[in-house]
Amino acid sequence: MPIAHHYTDTERNAVYRAIYERRDMRHFRADPIDPAILERLLNAAHAAPSVGFMQPWRFVRISNVELRQRIHNLVEQERINTAKALNEREDAFMKLKVEGILDCAQVWVAALCEAREQHIFGRRTLPEMDLASLSCAIQNIWLAARAEGIGMGWVSLFEPEALKTALAMPESSHPIAILCLGHVDRFYDKPMLEQQGWAERKNLSDLLFDNNWNTPCR
Template sequence: MAGVSEQAYSPEERRAVYRVISERRDMRRFAPDGVVSEDVLARLLQAAHAAPSVGLMQPWRFVRITDDALRRRIHALVDEERPLTAAALGDRAEEFMALKVEGILECAELFVVGLCDDRDRHVFGRRTLPQMDLASVSCAIQNLWLAARSE
């Protein structure tokens, strides 16, 4: 097993990691021409799949949405759900409703992330810590966002 010193990153590499984390924001204008290359998409998904997951369950499915009609339907569903979510937030409802969902229609690429609840029920950790599904998929999404920011 490699020691910590064998895995050390240069100061520049460490700064780059912290910079990507601190500058992570919603990416609505990812590509100036509205096109994300297949190579970049492959790297983003590779980063997502490298996320930690309990028992290597990887309970996520990334679905690339390329059909404009489906994109509009997804936007309509999200827009319909917004007031219900806002109502559950109490004092933060107004702040939540100020968030824009037009990015669903405007972004260069759209992925829907599915959490597969009943897939491989007997994977290590799933029976005893079922909330690890959500934690794992959250890590995958964060990896994808950080990778997108670095691009």
């Protein structure tokens, strides 16, 4: 029996294709992004679900060249600090390309809005659901960007307070991601960290439990 409200095979396959071909991109071209495409990506973000319909996402476009360089410097400092914290993997980490801030067409900072404590619906016992909601918005951009042929990279190597200061953000707001958007020569065949041997994808069966933690699904 057909499932009500389902998409056509072609439409459904396109959705799954975007999911499986989405990549965290680090290599970009500087060609500008069509404003109509950018508007579609931002609207996709704003269409994301949010707990209690709080819509905690805020997106700051970095159009100032000097500010972009300042943000890059913050990321570079954290890259060095992260490498040192990795101890024996320091050298391997420093060989990875972890961002494309100076190369991509557009840089945006995704952040949580201020005064989030007033939003109690769905957050009384799980206040971190504001972050979950913003993550859904970021994922929407990512999938829409892949469908548009635009690459996106999520950069999390920065000291939040330093980035807040650079962007004159309110005290109770919180930056979560630096998003690099731009045209690419090609999308990676696999996640870049998997391609370069940093980590491997886990088996799904090892992550599925039945009723009790660590009780495998049969």
